[in-house]
Amino acid sequence: MAENEILVGKKPLMSYVLAVITQFSDGTSEITVKARGNTISKAVDVAQIVKNKFAKDAKIGPVNIDTAEVEAKEGGKINVSTIEIPISK
Amino acid sequence: MAENEILVGKKPLMSYVLAVITQFSDGTSEITVKARGNTISKAVDVAQIVKNKFAKDAKIGPVNIDTAEVEAKEGGKINVSTIEIPISK
Numbered sequence: 001m002a003e004n005e006i007l008v009g010k011k012p013l014m015s016y017v018l019a020v021i022t023q024f025s026d027g028t029s030e031i032t033v034k035a036r037g038n039t040i041s042k043a044v045d046v047a048q049i050v051k052n053k054f055a056k057d058a059k060i061g062p063v064n065i066d067t068a069e070v071e072a073k074e075g076g077k078i079n080v081s082t083i084e085i086p087i088s089k
Numbered sequence: 090m091a092e093n094e095i096l097v098g099k100k101p102l103m104s105y106v107l108a109v110i111t112q113f114s115d116g117t118s119e120i121t122v123k124a125r126g127n128t129i130s131k132a133v134d135v136a137q138i139v140k141n142k143f144a145k146d147a148k149i150g151p152v153n154i155d156t157a158e159v160e161a162k163e164g165g166k167i168n169v170s171t172i173e174i175p176i177s178k
Contacts (some may be wrong), residue, residue, distance in 0.1 A: 020141050025156040026158060037130065038130050039130070040129055040130040040133050041126065041127050041128070041130045041170065043128040044129050044154050045170045048155070048156045048168075048170045049155060052156055052168070060154065061151070061152075061153075061154075062150070062151055062152070063150075063151070063152035063153070063154055064150075064152070065137065065149065065150075065152055065174065066137070066139045067141055074155065077136075078158065079141070079168060081133040081134045081137045083133060085154070
């Protein structure tokens with residue numbers, strides 16, 4: 001995953017918020033928060049908390065939603081929804 | 090809620106997909122799928138299934154994410170993330 005992308009998974013919400021804030025303070029001007037499946041809601045929370053609490057001048061969007069094929073545990077492929085949320089400041 | 094809005098909640102995924110498809114076949118040309126909190130992931134699934142399986146010519150977006158204040162059960166207010174996904178055909 002590229003340095004300016006953050007994939008939201010099972011860690012606590014605030015660890016992803018911190019990752020975004022850290023990259024902004026390292027000089028990155030645009031970060032894309034990504035997620036798939038059940039963590040999509042958490043990715044939206046990350047973007048909103050960054051904007052509301054830490055970087056009120058940040059711009060969010062355009063948000064992109066899509067579908068990806070992943071290998072199922074039982075074999076075969078299943079579709080999962082994905083989201084990409086760019087945050088820039 | 091307006092006729093061309095669908096709020097995704099606790100019902101099964103496919104009941105929201107069916108609601109979108111039904112409104113399209115009743116002649117509605119743009120429907121907004123909305124959700125807040127944990128159901129945001131399900132709203133993205135609804136939009137993607139409508140597009141991938143039932144209305145391949147549909148356009149999705151621009152997706153809007155925001156924060157709303159809701160009354161907490163314990164009293165006081167809490168913030169929840171929201172999403173609005175317009176689907177047009």
